[in-house]
Amino acid sequence: MTGEAKNRLPKEERLYLKKDIERLFATGGQSFIAYPLRVVYRTEEAAVDRAPGVAMMAVAPKRRMRHAVGRNRIKRLIRETFRTQKQSLVEQCVHAGRCLHIAFLFVGDGLPTYVAIEKAMRKALRLIQQKTS
Secondary structure: OOOOOOOOHHHHHHHOOOOHHHHHHHHHOOOEOOEEEEEEEEEEEOOOOOOOOOOEEOOOOOOOOOOOHHHHHHHHHHHHHHHHHHHHHHHHHHOOOOEEEEEEEEEOOOOOHHHHHHHHHHHHHHHHHHHHH
16 A cells, blocks of 8 residues: 555554543543534643554443444444544644544444444544644
8 A cells, every 4th residue: 555545543543541531531521412423532732652643432332222233333333434534633633743532422323324424423523623723
């Protein structure tokens, strides 16, 4: 893939540390809804131990989707749409020298289609880009 952007989601772009997740939801995380997703995000200056960029997590609550197979499918759809549309947001964060933590929470009923998640993801990333610039 020379010349093309690689659409990957490496570990440094996944939000997995407990303290980062607690900080996102406890202190100052801004949120909005891009149905069927609720988006919670937080920006901070890049520290010495952390490079600037974007870290995300996908959440599909058991209350909305009872079966693990459905929850896993929803999380996979969220990760896939983020992975394919993240380039401009990552470039903006790296250029500004900031870390952006994002949580995508599924709030819809039933299994969504790829098109519905993709449309919500486009809207969410556009709003985050506008609010953080």
